[in-house]
Amino acid sequence: DAGVTQSPTHLIKTRGQQVTLRCSPISGHKSVSWYQQVLGQGPQFIFQYYEKEERGRGNFPDRFSARQFPNYSSELNVNALLLGDSALYLCASSLSEANTEAFFGQGTRLTVV
Amino acid sequence: DAKTTQPPSMDCAEGRAANLPCNHSTISGNEYVYWYRQIHSQGPQYIIHGLKNNETNEMASLIITEDRKSSTLILPHATLRDTAVYYCIVIRGTSYGKLTFGQGTILTVHP
Numbered sequence: 001d002a003g004v005t006q007s008p009t010h011l012i013k014t015r016g017q018q019v020t021l022r023c024s025p026i027s028g029h030k031s032v033s034w035y036q037q038v039l040g041q042g043p044q045f046i047f048q049y050y051e052k053e054e055r056g057r058g059n060f061p062d063r064f065s066a067r068q069f070p071n072y073s074s075e076l077n078v079n080a081l082l083l084g085d086s087a088l089y090l091c092a093s094s095l096s097e098a099n100t101e102a103f104f105g106q107g108t109r110l111t112v113v
Numbered sequence: 114d115a116k117t118t119q120p121p122s123m124d125c126a127e128g129r130a131a132n133l134p135c136n137h138s139t140i141s142g143n144e145y146v147y148w149y150r151q152i153h154s155q156g157p158q159y160i161i162h163g164l165k166n167n168e169t170n171e172m173a174s175l176i177i178t179e180d181r182k183s184s185t186l187i188l189p190h191a192t193l194r195d196t197a198v199y200y201c202i203v204i205r206g207t208s209y210g211k212l213t214f215g216q217g218t219i220l221t222v223h224p
Binding site: 004033035041042043044045048056058090092101102103104105106107 | 155156157158159162198200211212213214215216217
């Protein structure tokens with residue numbers, strides 16, 4: 001079975017632009033979470049979605065939004081990009097909304113210039 | 114969720130056991146201890162979790178003290194591929210997918 005897949009793997013954007021990152025969970029997993037990892041720090045929780053509903057939101061500005069589709073894939077959108085948004089964006093999937101074993105993708109490396 | 118404290122770095126010789134400590138003195142009765150690791154340039158990988166009993170799987174063992182205020186992750190025979198950042202995370206059972214990562218412990222396995 002394929003693991004969690006994220007696209008694109010790398011991305012370069014200009015300040016003020018908008019970006020959409022995509023995540024496909026492991027087959028059968030209904031929960032998707034998004035994390036931001038700035039260089040040298042641990043991942044920071046952004047969102048969790050379960051059955052297409054937002055179940056949790058971290059301390060991120062409204063420029064960050066996400067959604068989950070009927071096939072449980074997910075998109076993370078970031079508007080009005082800032083230099084500080086440069087980071088590795090990680091997607092994790094799990095079977096249920098409660099904390100169980102979470103499987104992470106390889107991430108999308110976003111660079112804002 | 115309870116806060117955790119881990120040493121910033123540790124070294125281990127290849128083939129020896131790696132014992133990674135974690136303090137979680139404010140842990141509550143319904144909070145679990147989870148361990149993840151992150152190898153350079155990869156996403157985090159789940160290792161093991163437990164509530165109060167010791168746990169073992171094919172990757173590692175988790176030893177939780179009787180008062181649950183600390184735990185130790187044991188990699189019984191460390192290899193070079195175990196070099197990674199190891200995160201100890203304490204989570205309520207109803208935290209709905211939110212993992213709070215700290216700085217973790219950088220484990221370096223030497224030949």
